[in-house]
Amino acid sequence: MKSHSLQLKHHDQGYWFVVNRGKLKLTTESLSIPFGAWNQQQITEPEMICHIGQWQEQPCYLVVSNDQQQEPEQWHSARALLEQAEQVWFELASRAVQLALFLQTHRYCGQCGSKMQLVSWELAMLCHKCGHRCYPRISPCVLVAICKEQQILLARSKRHKPGFFSILAGFVESGETLEQAAVREVYEEVGIRIQNLRYAGSQPWPFPHSLMTGFLADYHSGDIVCQEDEIEEAGWFDFAALPDIPPVQTLSGRMIRQLQAETSADE
Template sequence: MLEIGTQTHPLPHQDALYILLHRNQVLVESENQFLTPFTHFQPNSKMSAIYCGKWHGQDIFVCRFESIPKGFSEMGLRELLFLQDQHHYILLSRAHQLSTWDRDHQFCGRCGSPMKERHPAEHTKICQTCNLRHYPRISPCVIISIRKGDQILLARGPQAPKDRFSNIAGFVEAGETLEQAVAREIREEVGLEVTNIRYVSSQPWSFPHQLMAGFFADYESGDITPAPGEIEEANWYSIDDLPNIPNSATISGQLINLHVEHIQKTKSN
């Protein structure tokens, strides 16, 4: 399990393990092997390694490569994440998010100065000119499984495969609570009002830096009205007759499975 800690970050060293990225792909020596010992690749002087924490007593760093080192091949982040258990999922998500933050915050957003200094013990960049602190960006999103009797609502976005249905989800707006975001997203995307909104669980989703907060809600009123351009199709599905739903490694798949279990339990009581 990953220990994040608050100690001073070590510099890259030979006994650490490394997660190597190339663009948005992960470099692996063999399938699913994303933790690479120092001696297996040639670190170059321009390489920017970021400390991610301790993993079973070993320091972990993430670094980004300009080209693919010999002996490695690329694997898509999504594909690789879906193969992981929960602890490896968190480690890989964190490494990717920290590296993306480092790459995308090269200059101060307030004064435009280059951001070369990192805080020694936190993932923080402090502008040497205006003192503004820059933290890794985390974007909260809500994702909701909605129940109406023995049915749940599933929707398909314009980009999704024709037979793939999922939950309603969206970004939290500035100044909004999670519960307000739940009610607003459902109203905007499918025109329904819900009640009994309750939190279930969360999952980091590094595409590129969302934190998905999962909820259940109960139908209150309205007819399904898909928002043009956002939702292609949305329907109530009986839990005995579900369409193709997301992988259970995703919070979306987990919410649906858990909701189905709850409904089955209340049906049998």
């Protein structure tokens, strides 16, 4: 998908992903993306508009808004669209939120300080003075679902509500492979060693610009020791009695259910 700066006419139609301070403007009835002609009255101070894709033969646009967030009940995170019937809405909304952050944080060149512009033939910001070019940042993050017989290791970070558990996660560091990051993060966060690491899938995640990469693994050795200031609690949970876990629309939720199904089939 190519993105480029646009000057839209009032009769141009499409799906509008209006982003302000990391939030999307959604209709309150069904949390849907507005469709119709461009209406300057809807966003009085658009900072930038760009094409971000297509859905059902209609163009999709990102509008970065500087307006004050009137009617706060209409502004939601991209996660609000995660459980919609059409998965494409979450995917496009995630793309819009990530690109809005990229555009807002690359107004000026980090090399010479001059104003940057969105180029028309690829998704990049270009400084015409020194030639410095920036592309949207993507931060790879590993998710690891660890199985031990009929149990899975789940943890709760300080950011999660009490009773909600998920699999372990962490960002990839410079110079690491995804597999090395998975092994390191598990040992750092809960103090155990894993084996039989295998790829499970990936999912873009707009908080703020992550790419989640999932791995399944088997327990090898060690006792759970939670990393201070990171993991509030962790433990082995029977697949037959899981706590509150992420929804199936998330990669972590799918991985937990995949291991649950595999262990059930082995019985």
